[in-house]
């Protein structure tokens with residue numbers, strides 16, 4: 001059986017998924033829909049499918065699955081409509097731009113016949129699978145960590161500087177880092193920190209402390225106006241006489257002990273879409289649709305990532321530590 005897939009949103013990330021799916025023999029691309037006809041036309045020609053306008057057009061074509069690749073604040077509506085229509089959904093991050101929106105999707109996913117997967121691609125990026133493997137194999141025992149995910153600017157694409165579209169900077173970029181914290185160290189029990197508003201019209205610099213239920217404590221920094229100085233994303237994990245470090249999605253190192261050789265991986269030569277985890281997340285989504293049980297990032301995981309964003313906003317606004325889980329929006 002081939003999975004009939006439609007893409008909603010023919011921008012930067014819609015194109016990456018469309019190209020991955022175009023190469024996957026298990027997939028038949030049914031159409032690419034965008035409110036800007038030129039964007040739909042261009043991508044449709046590249047992946048040899050129909051150029052369409054809306055989610056309704058994709059559903060009319062009888063898709064089995066939809067990729068929601070529209071800007072951040074436009075995820076909840078198409079996702080819940082598609083799930084209610086019995087269609088499988090892959091949604092780009094963020095899941096939603098409020099805890100209520102994430103809750104609505106989680107509830108819709110629980111009721112749905114189809115599956116829901118969220119595009120937190122870093123979980124499949126090579127540097128992070130390296131780090132996660134060290135922890136899961138018991139070779140690295142995380143005690144403390146230092147995590148950073150900066151952005152050079154909030155100018156490209158232009159909507160990244162508009163909180164009414166992004167939901168706020170934390171939903172645009174650091175949501176990846178917050179989820180990575182949970183992925184590596186488990187649930188967070190308390191968040192505190194400080195935010196500054198310096199360059200843009202919203203809080204654009206965060207210095208935070210995450211306390212994990214596992215006992216790990218991490219300092220977490222994210223600044224939106226740093227220029228693209230390498231590495232703008234870096235995680236350092238410290239164990240008993242151990243250190244593991246990632247440098248952006250390019251390289252990772254592991255020092256297993258005081259007198260041991262340092263191990264490392266260099267992903268420089270890997271194709272971008274593999275290095276960043278996009279190929280693997282798409283491969284797993286299609287596998288899950290076909291029933292092989294390989295679902296990657298579920299609605300529950302997405303809800304928890306959204307909760308971390310909201311808890312950080314609460315903590316920096318109030319100046320007080322916020323404990324998790326947050327009350328659910330009933």
Ligand SMILES: NC(=O)c1ccc[n+]([C@@H]2O[C@H](COP(=O)([O-])OP(=O)(O)OC[C@H]3O[C@@H](n4cnc5c(N)ncnc54)[C@H](O)[C@@H]3O)[C@@H](O)[C@H]2O)c1
Nearest residue numbers: 009010011012013034035036039069070071072092093157
């Ligand atoms: N996981 C990642 O690494 C990653 C990377 C980039 C973007 N993203 C996410 O993907 C989403 C899209 O980002 P992008 O960089 O591709 O943006 P983009 O601006 O390049 O593309 C978005 C496209 O959606 C179209 N669109 C807007 N509203 C629409 C609607 N109602 N119906 C159909 N099409 C509509 C726009 O015309 C545009 O072509 C965002 O939520 C972003 O956060 C994730």
